[in-house]
Amino acid sequence: MIPATIAGPVKQVALVVRDLDAxxxxxxEQLGVxxxxxxxxxxxVLQDMTYLGEPAEFSIRHALAWTDTVQFELVQPLGGPSIWADHLAEHGEGLHHLGVYxxxxxxxxxxxxxxxxxxxQSARGFGATGDGAFAYFATDHPLAAVLELIEAPSVRREPAFVYPPPTTEKSTE
Known part of the structure; x- marks a missing residue:
C-alpha cells in the first residue's frame, strides 16, 4: 500500500514504446490524445542516476500529454541499463508504470x-534549472505495478519536439 502521507492521486499512466515518433x-490519430x-x-542532463540501487548512466526519449487530469507518458529507452529496456525485452511494448506527483x-x-x-531506478535534474526528480519502485504487493514518484521541475527544458506541431494561423483581416 502506498503510504497515505504521499498518496496523492495517480496523475500519470506510462507506457514503454520502441518508436516514440510513431x-x-x-x-x-487513433485516440485523440x-x-x-x-x-x-x-x-x-540527468544527475545521480541509479539502476537497481547502483550508479548507472541511461538515456531515454519520452513524450508527455494531458487528457483532463491524467498525464500520459510514452518512454523509448535509448541506452544504458534501465527498467524501460528491461520491460521491452521481457514483455514488449505496453503499460509500464503509474506516476504520483x-x-x-x-x-x-x-x-x-x-x-x-x-x-x-532514479535520477534528478531534468528541469531547465537543474531541479526535478523521479524514482521508480517495485510494488510486488498488491498493486502489481511499478510506482513512480515525480517531483516536477519548476521550469521544463526546451522540448525536442511537439506533436502535432503548433500551427501558426495568419489573419485574413
Whole structure:
C-alpha cells in the first residue's frame, strides 16, 4: 500500500514504446490524445542516476500529454541499463508504470522505502534549472505495478519536439 502521507492521486499512466515518433502519431490519430511534448534525457542532463540501487548512466526519449487530469507518458529507452529496456525485452511494448506527483521527493522516497518498496531506478535534474526528480519502485504487493514518484521541475527544458506541431494561423483581416 502506498503510504497515505504521499498518496496523492495517480496523475500519470506510462507506457514503454520502441518508436516514440510513431507512437505519438498513433496516440494522436487513433485516440485523440495530444499534443505531445517530447524530451531527451540522459547523461549531461540527468544527475545521480541509479539502476537497481547502483550508479548507472541511461538515456531515454519520452513524450508527455494531458487528457483532463491524467498525464500520459510514452518512454523509448535509448541506452544504458534501465527498467524501460528491461520491460521491452521481457514483455514488449505496453503499460509500464503509474506516476504520483509529490512536493517533497526525498521525504516521499524515504516513506515508500520504509513501507518496503524496492528501488528500481532514479535520477534528478531534468528541469531547465537543474531541479526535478523521479524514482521508480517495485510494488510486488498488491498493486502489481511499478510506482513512480515525480517531483516536477519548476521550469521544463526546451522540448525536442511537439506533436502535432503548433500551427501558426495568419489573419485574413
Amino acid at each position: 507512437s505519438v502519431r498513433v496516440w494522436t 495530444g499534443p505531445w511534448t517530447a524530451y531527451e534525457l540522459g547523461p549531461g 509529490v512536493d517533497d521527493h526525498a521525504a516521499a522516497v524515504e516513506k515508500v522505502l520504509a513501507a518496503g518498496y524496492r528501488p528500481l
